[in-house]
Amino acid sequence: QKEVEQNSGPLSVPEGAIASLNCTYSDRGSQSFFWYRQYSGKSPELIMSIYSNGDKEDGRFTAQLNKASQYVSLLIRDSQPSDSATYLCAVLRGGNQFYFGTGTSLTVIP
Amino acid sequence: GAVVSQHPSWVICKSGTSVKIECRSLDFQATTMFWYRQFPKQSLMLMATSNEGSKATYEQGVEKDKFLINHASLTLSTLTVTSAHPEDSSFYICSARAGTYEQYFGPGTRLTVT
Numbered sequence: 001q002k003e004v005e006q007n008s009g010p011l012s013v014p015e016g017a018i019a020s021l022n023c024t025y026s027d028r029g030s031q032s033f034f035w036y037r038q039y040s041g042k043s044p045e046l047i048m049s050i051y052s053n054g055d056k057e058d059g060r061f062t063a064q065l066n067k068a069s070q071y072v073s074l075l076i077r078d079s080q081p082s083d084s085a086t087y088l089c090a091v092l093r094g095g096n097q098f099y100f101g102t103g104t105s106l107t108v109i110p
Numbered sequence: 111g112a113v114v115s116q117h118p119s120w121v122i123c124k125s126g127t128s129v130k131i132e133c134r135s136l137d138f139q140a141t142t143m144f145w146y147r148q149f150p151k152q153s154l155m156l157m158a159t160s161n162e163g164s165k166a167t168y169e170q171g172v173e174k175d176k177f178l179i180n181h182a183s184l185t186l187s188t189l190t191v192t193s194a195h196p197e198d199s200s201f202y203i204c205s206a207r208a209g210t211y212e213q214y215f216g217p218g219t220r221l222t223v224t
Binding site: 031032034036041042043044045046049051088090092096098100101102103 | 142144153154156159201203207211212213214215216217218
């Protein structure tokens with residue numbers, strides 16, 4: 001079983017819609033959760049971090065964490081073509097043990 | 111936000127030569143730095159984790175004698191690819207952490223070995 005699992009997509013949404021990206025993790029001891037955005041040919045960029053159950057909002061982005069279900073999601077409201085990228089879910093377990101999912105490719109259609 | 115730089119951004123070298131890639135945290139002190147490799151359309155692959163002043167911890171399958179990592183200071187880590195071969199051609203990305211939980215990535219170095 002992989003540490004972090006994401007649907008690879010591609011996920012396509014029309015411009016202005018809500019994009020929903022999901023991630024599950026295997027270890028209940030995981031403590032911190034992150035969403036990164038990676039444009040083609042570029043390195044990942046941190047867009048959200050979440051540490052406790054519930055929702056965390058930052059602009060058009062909302063991260064949701066449910067530790068009981070071992071599930072973390074990212075919602076992107078009012079999706080824009082510039083949001084088209086691969087979104088990586090990452091989980092921190094222990095001091096330095098980061099685990100990345102394989103990423104979900106998102107395309108926002110104008 | 112935290113800024114991490116890498117140099118060079120791209121490099122072409124001949125097979126058998128060595129290449130050094132620098133990773134710097136510009137506005138914070140990085141207690142830990144990570145080195146990743148990413149092949150086209152594939153996910154990130156962690157190569158090694160390094161803490162300032164101590165030896166790097168390499169992931170299984172990564173040759174420590176081929177990929178030399180030196181974390182000389184709290185703001186600088188280097189990766190040297192020794193005796194490079196065409197199969198080492200890849201996108202190498204470093205990242206750094208301060209005392210917080212987040213990990214910040216550098217812009218990456220694209221290595222092509224001819």
